[in-house]
Amino acid sequence: MEKVISLKTILLDMDGVLWRGSDPILNVRELFNRIRELGFQVFCVTNNSTSSVDVYLEKLNGFGVRLKNFQVITSAEAAAVYLVEQFPLKGFLFVVGEEGLKGTLKKQGFYISETADMEDVLAVVAGLDRALTYQKINQAAKLISRGALFLGTNPDKTIPTPDGNAPGAGAVISSIEAASGQKAIIIGKPERHMYALALSRAGCTPEETIMLGDRLETDILGAQRMGMHTGLVLTGISNRQAGESWDPEPDIIAEDAFEILEVLARK
Amino acid sequence: MEKVISLKTILLDMDGVLWRGSDPILNVRELFNRIRELGFQVFCVTNNSTSSVDVYLEKLNGFGVRLKNFQVITSAEAAAVYLVEQFPLKGFLFVVGEEGLKGTLKKQGFYISETADMEDVLAVVAGLDRALTYQKINQAAKLISRGALFLGTNPDKTIPTPDGNAPGAGAVISSIEAASGQKAIIIGKPERHMYALALSRAGCTPEETIMLGDRLETDILGAQRMGMHTGLVLTGISNRQAGESWDPEPDIIAEDAFEILEVLARK
Incomplete structure (x- = not known):
C-alpha cells in the first residue's frame, strides 16, 4: 500500500x-x-438494478448524507450509460426487470417495448425481476436469437431477504442464456x-x-x-x-x- | 457393427x-x-416430460401402433422410477413442471406439495414449465438449500415450436441451479x-x-x-x-x- x-x-x-x-x-x-x-x-x-439512483439519494438523505446524482452508480445506471454509447440514436429495448431498471433506461431516452412485434428492439436488458414468467424468458430469448444485444445488469445469483436468500439477477440471466444459447454482457x-x-x-x-x-x-x-x-x-x-x-x-x-x-x- | x-x-x-x-x-x-x-x-x-405415457400410447395408437405401457419411457416416467428407488416410502415432492409430470409422479404414489410450509418435501423435480414464475424458482431453490434432492427431467435448453425455439427444461433448471447453488441430477x-x-x-x-x-x-x-x-x-x-x-x-x-x-x- x-x-x-x-x-x-x-x-x-x-x-x-x-x-x-x-x-x-x-x-x-x-x-x-x-x-x-x-x-x-x-x-x-x-x-442492485431494482432501485433508481434517486431512490438511493433519498435513502442516503434519510441518513443525513447529501450526494450529487453522479456520485451514485447502480448497475441499471451503468447499463443505461453503456447502451447510450452503443446506440446514441436510442430506440427500443426489451427489459426483463423491475420498474427501477425500466425508469433508468427511459430517463436516458430509450423506449421500453412491451409488444410481441419487436423487430426494432436494439437490446434485451435482464436483471432481477420478481415478476419473471416463462413468457418473458421466451420473448427475451427470441429477440436475442434475432440479433438483439444481450445485457445483464449484474451476476448475483441470489439476493439476501428477511426470509433467507431469494433468486437474484444471475438466476434470471442464466435462464435467458440457456434459452437463447448466448452469454449476456454483464454490467455489474x-x-x-x-x-x-x-x-x-x-x-x-x-x-x-x-x-x-x-x-x-x-x-x-x-x-x-x-x-x-x-x-x-x-x-x-x-x-x-x-x-x-x-x-x-x-x-x-x-x-x-x-x-x-x-x-x-x-x- | x-x-x-x-x-x-x-x-x-x-x-x-x-x-x-x-x-x-x-x-x-x-x-x-x-x-x-x-x-x-x-x-x-x-x-419430453410434459406429456404422460398414456398420451404417447394414444398418439401411437392414432398412427395404428399398439404398444404396452412399459414400452414408452418419458423423462417424467424415468424421474418417477428414480424417486421410488430413492424414497420407497413415498412422500411430498415440489414440482416445477406441467400436469404431465405431476400426474406421472402422483401415479407412483407421491404427493405434490403446493404450500409454503414444506418441511417434509423429499425432492424438487424441475422440467419444462410454461407457467414458470419467479415465485416457483424461489420456492424450489429454498427447498433445495434446505436439503431436498434436486432432479431435472431433461437438459434440453430449447424446444422447437411453430414460432421457432422456445425455452426448454434446461432453461428452467438453470435458473434454479443459479438460485440454489446446486446442480440438478438430470434424468433425461x-x-x-x-x-x-x-x-x-x-x-x-x-x-x-x-x-x-x-x-x-x-x-x-x-x-x-x-x-x-x-x-x-x-x-x-x-x-x-x-x-x-x-x-x-x-x-x-x-x-x-x-x-x-x-x-x-x-x-
Missing part, C-alpha cells in the same frame, strides 16, 4: 457496508463526514463497466482509487482486476478468514468502513 | 424420428411392423437414467441394444456413453455432416428409421 499516498477516490459498496436493508451498520453521516475531512472523492456503486461487479464509469466520472486512474466492499467475489475481485486498491469490510457477506485466503489478499481487511478510513488516514 | 448380429432391442426417440409435432415423418405403423418382423423388442424414449438423455431403465425393462445388455435418434448431443452421445450401438436419422435436428464429424461417428447414419432397419436386416 505504499502507493496509497496518491489515493484520491473511494468507491463504496452500500449494502453490507453502509446498511443491511433499512438498518444502518454504522453512523452513515459520520462516515461521509470523515471521508470529506480526509479529502477523498466518493462514489457509491451497487449491483466484478465486470469492468461500473468501475470504468466511476473512474471516468472521478477523472482518476485505478491506482488513485480504492474500492471498499463486503463481497470478495464481486467488489474485491473486480477492483483487483482493474488494478485498484481494495478494502474488505467484515460487516457483510465475506469473513476475515475468507479475506485472508483470497489471492491476492485485499490491501486492507477491517471490521468496518471507519476502520479502513483510519488506516488510510495514517498513511 | 460386427456385434450387431446379437442385437435384440431397439430404443426409439419419437420426436424427429417418428413425427414432428402431429405430422408423421414416415409410415409409423409400417415401421413398427417391420421392427416386429425383424424380431426386435422396441422401447420409445423421450426427453444424454444422462444414463432413461437408458438404464430401458435396458432393465428389456432385460438386455448395452451391446444387445441400438438407440435410434435424431440428436447427436442427447440420443447418440448418451447411448455411446452406455456402450450401446447407435443410429442417427436425418429426419430431425442433426444433419449428415454433423453426424460424420461426431467423434466417435454413429454406427449407422441414415435418411430415416426405415433405412436403418434395412441396414440391420442385412447383417
Whole structure:
C-alpha cells in the first residue's frame, strides 16, 4: 500500500457496508463526514438494478448524507450509460426487470417495448425481476436469437431477504442464456463497466482509487482486476478468514468502513 | 457393427424420428411392423416430460401402433422410477413442471406439495414449465438449500415450436441451479437414467441394444456413453455432416428409421 499516498477516490459498496436493508451498520453521516475531512472523492456503486439512483439519494438523505446524482452508480445506471454509447440514436429495448431498471433506461431516452412485434428492439436488458414468467424468458430469448444485444445488469445469483436468500439477477440471466444459447454482457461487479464509469466520472486512474466492499467475489475481485486498491469490510457477506485466503489478499481487511478510513488516514 | 448380429432391442426417440409435432415423418405403423418382423423388442424414449405415457400410447395408437405401457419411457416416467428407488416410502415432492409430470409422479404414489410450509418435501423435480414464475424458482431453490434432492427431467435448453425455439427444461433448471447453488441430477438423455431403465425393462445388455435418434448431443452421445450401438436419422435436428464429424461417428447414419432397419436386416 505504499502507493496509497496518491489515493484520491473511494468507491463504496452500500449494502453490507453502509446498511443491511433499512438498518444502518454504522453512523452513515459520520462516515461521509470523515471521508470529506480526509479529502477523498466518493462514489457509491451497487449491483442492485431494482432501485433508481434517486431512490438511493433519498435513502442516503434519510441518513443525513447529501450526494450529487453522479456520485451514485447502480448497475441499471451503468447499463443505461453503456447502451447510450452503443446506440446514441436510442430506440427500443426489451427489459426483463423491475420498474427501477425500466425508469433508468427511459430517463436516458430509450423506449421500453412491451409488444410481441419487436423487430426494432436494439437490446434485451435482464436483471432481477420478481415478476419473471416463462413468457418473458421466451420473448427475451427470441429477440436475442434475432440479433438483439444481450445485457445483464449484474451476476448475483441470489439476493439476501428477511426470509433467507431469494433468486437474484444471475438466476434470471442464466435462464435467458440457456434459452437463447448466448452469454449476456454483464454490467455489474466484478465486470469492468461500473468501475470504468466511476473512474471516468472521478477523472482518476485505478491506482488513485480504492474500492471498499463486503463481497470478495464481486467488489474485491473486480477492483483487483482493474488494478485498484481494495478494502474488505467484515460487516457483510465475506469473513476475515475468507479475506485472508483470497489471492491476492485485499490491501486492507477491517471490521468496518471507519476502520479502513483510519488506516488510510495514517498513511 | 460386427456385434450387431446379437442385437435384440431397439430404443426409439419419437420426436424427429417418428413425427414432428402431429405430422408423421414416415409410415409409423409400417415401421413398427417391420421392427416386429425383424424380431426386435422396441422401447420409445423421450426427453419430453410434459406429456404422460398414456398420451404417447394414444398418439401411437392414432398412427395404428399398439404398444404396452412399459414400452414408452418419458423423462417424467424415468424421474418417477428414480424417486421410488430413492424414497420407497413415498412422500411430498415440489414440482416445477406441467400436469404431465405431476400426474406421472402422483401415479407412483407421491404427493405434490403446493404450500409454503414444506418441511417434509423429499425432492424438487424441475422440467419444462410454461407457467414458470419467479415465485416457483424461489420456492424450489429454498427447498433445495434446505436439503431436498434436486432432479431435472431433461437438459434440453430449447424446444422447437411453430414460432421457432422456445425455452426448454434446461432453461428452467438453470435458473434454479443459479438460485440454489446446486446442480440438478438430470434424468433425461444424454444422462444414463432413461437408458438404464430401458435396458432393465428389456432385460438386455448395452451391446444387445441400438438407440435410434435424431440428436447427436442427447440420443447418440448418451447411448455411446452406455456402450450401446447407435443410429442417427436425418429426419430431425442433426444433419449428415454433423453426424460424420461426431467423434466417435454413429454406427449407422441414415435418411430415416426405415433405412436403418434395412441396414440391420442385412447383417
